[in-house]
Amino acid sequence: MTRPDRVLFAISDTGGGHRSAAIAITAALQLVSSREISCEMLDVLRITNFPFVRNAPNLYDQLSTRWLPLYNLTFEVTNGIRRVDVLSRLVYLQARRNIARALQSFNPDLVVVTHPLVYRLVRAARRTHRLSYRIVTVVTDLVTLHASWTHPDVDICLLPTDEAYTLMQRQGLSPSRMRRTGFPVHPKFAHYTQGQTESRHELDVDPARFTVLVTSGGVGSGRMHDLVLELERVYPETQFLVITGKNRTLQQQLLARRRSPHCHIFGFVQNMETLMAASDIVISKAGPGTLMESFVMRRPVIVTEAVGAQERGNIDFVLNHELGFYCPTTERIVDAVSELNNSDYYQATVNRLAVAVPRHGAEQIAQILLDQLSQTDRPAEYRRRPQRTPLRRWGRALRRGIRQRPSSETRL
Ligand code: UDP
Numbered sequence: 516m517t518r519p520d521r522v523l524f525a526i527s528d529t530g531g532g533h534r535s536a537a538i539a540i541t542a543a544l545q546l547v548s549s550r551e552i553s554c555e556m557l558d559v560l561r562i563t564n565f566p567f568v569r570n571a572p573n574l575y576d577q578l579s580t581r582w583l584p585l586y587n588l589t590f591e592v593t594n595g596i597r598r599v600d601v602l603s604r605l606v607y608l609q610a611r612r613n614i615a616r617a618l619q620s621f622n623p624d625l626v627v628v629t630h631p632l633v634y635r636l637v638r639a640a641r642r643t644h645r646l647s648y649r650i651v652t653v654v655t656d657l658v659t660l661h662a663s664w665t666h667p668d669v670d671i672c673l674l675p676t677d678e679a680y681t682l683m684q685r686q687g688l689s690p691s692r693m694r695r696t697g698f699p700v701h702p703k704f705a706h707y708t709q710g711q712t713e714s715r716h717e718l719d720v721d722p723a724r725f726t727v728l729v730t731s732g733g734v735g736s737g738r739m740h741d742l743v744l745e746l747e748r749v750y751p752e753t754q755f756l757v758i759t760g761k762n763r764t765l766q767q768q769l770l771a772r773r774r775s776p777h778c779h780i781f782g783f784v785q786n787m788e789t790l791m792a793a794s795d796i797v798i799s800k801a802g803p804g805t806l807m808e809s810f811v812m813r814r815p816v817i818v819t820e821a822v823g824a825q826e827r828g829n830i831d832f833v834l835n836h837e838l839g840f841y842c843p844t845t846e847r848i849v850d851a852v853s854e855l856n857n858s859d860y861y862q863a864t865v866n867r868l869a870v871a872v873p874r875h876g877a878e879q880i881a882q883i884l885l886d887q888l889s890q891t892d893r894p895a896e897y898r899r900r901p902q903r904t905p906l907r908r909w910g911r912a913l914r915r916g917i918r919q920r921p922s923s924e925t926r927l
Contacts, residue, residue: 531733
C-alpha cells in the first residue's frame with residue numbers, strides 16, 4: 516500500500532489568520548484531491564524555545580490589544596531582509612534540534628508556510644539535515660509585506676493580490692518562483708448556500724432587520740467596547756452581531772451591560788460564514804482573513820483600524836477597489852453605516868466585489884500544492900553537493916581507498 520502524501524503547515528498562532536489560512540487550504544485539498552493526503556499543523560515559533568519568540572502567540576495577543584505602538588516599532592525595526600536573516604540564524608541556533616525533531620518525526624513531502632517568520636527556520640532545517648521536502652510559501656498579507664516574507668531562494672511563493680505580487684517582484688523575487696492566487700479563504704465561505712433569512716433563523720435572530728456584524732480578529736483587539744455601545748445608541752432598530760473572539764474580558768463587559776434586544780454577543784465562533792451570511796455589512800479591523808472572508812461572501816466592509824503595521828496596506832486595498840470605508844473614529848463608523856444602508860450604493864459595492872476578489876483562492880492554492888506533490892525532483896539545495904571541508908575530503912579519500920583495495924579473491 517502506498518503511503519499518503521504528507522503536508523505540514525508551518526504556522527504560528529499570532530492572531531487567528533495564519534491558522535485559518537492553513538485550515539482553509541487543508542479543506543480545499545480535501546475538496547480538489549481524489550487521493551488521501553495527511554495534513555498536520557506545527558506552531559514553529561512556539562517550539563523554538565527562544566526567549567520571546569516561543570511566546571509569540573501570547574505576546575501578539577498582549578501587544579495587539581494593549582501595546583500596539585511597541586508592536587509597530589518591533590515591526591519597523593525588524594523590517595529588512597538582512598536583519599531578518601541575522602535574527603532567524605540566531606533563533607535557529609537555539610531551535611535547530613527541536614525543529615529538526617518535529618520535521619523528521621512528521622517526515623513531510625511538502626511544507627506549507629503561512630507565517631512569515633517561519634520560512635527561514637524550516638528552510639535552514641532542510642539544508643542542515645538534508646531533508647527533501649519542498650516548501651511553498653502562502654503569503655497571508657494583502658499589500659504590506661514584512662521583509663520576512665521575502666527570500667530570493669524561495670521554492671515557490673503564492674501571492675493573494677496583484678499588489679503583493681508587484682511588491683515581491685520589486686524586491687527581486689523572480690516571476691518563475693511566484694504565482695498570483697486568491698487569498699486562502701476557507702471553501703465553506705464560497706460554498707455557503709443558505710440565504711440571508713435562513714442564516715438568521717439558524718442563529719435565532721430577527722430575520723427581517725438590517726444587520727451589522729462587528730468583529731475584530733481572532734483576539735478581539737482594538738476599541739470594540741465603546742464602538743458597540745455607540746452603535747446601539749445611534750441605531751436602536753438595527754440588529755448587531757458582535758463577535759469578541761478570544762477576548763473574554765470584552766465579552767463579559769458587553770454581556771454585563773443592559774443591551775438592546777437586537778444586539779447579540781458571541782465569543783469565539785466556529786461559524787463565521789453563517790454570521791457573515793446573516794449580515795448586510797461587516798465592521799472589522801483590517802485583518803486580511805476577515806476582510807477576504809467578507810469579500811468572498813460579497814459583504815461590504817467598514818474598516819476601523821490597522822492592528823499592526825502589516826495591516827495598513829489592507830486599508831488601501833479596500834479603498835482602492837472601493838469595497839467599503841475606512842473609518843478611524845467612532846463618529847465616522849456611525850455615519851458609514853447609514854451610507855452603506857443606501858441600497859444603490861450598497862449594490863454598486865457588491866458589484867465591485869465580484870470583480871475585485873476571486874472566491875476560490877484556497878482551491879487554486881490546493882491545485883498548486885498537488886502539482887508540487889507530484890514533482891519527483893528534489894529541491895535544488897538538496898541536490899547541491901555538501902561543502903568540501905578538509906575533514907570531509909580526508910573522509911572521502913579514506914573511503915575511496917578502502918573501496919579500491921583489491922579483495923582477497925583477486926589477490927589469490
Ligand atoms: N475568527 C474565527 N472566530 C472568531 C473570530 C475570528 O474563526 O470568533 C477567524 C476569522 O474568521 C478569520 C481569523 O479568525 O479567519 C482572523 O484573521 P484576521 O486576519 O482577520 O485577523 P488576526 O486574528 O489574524 O489578527
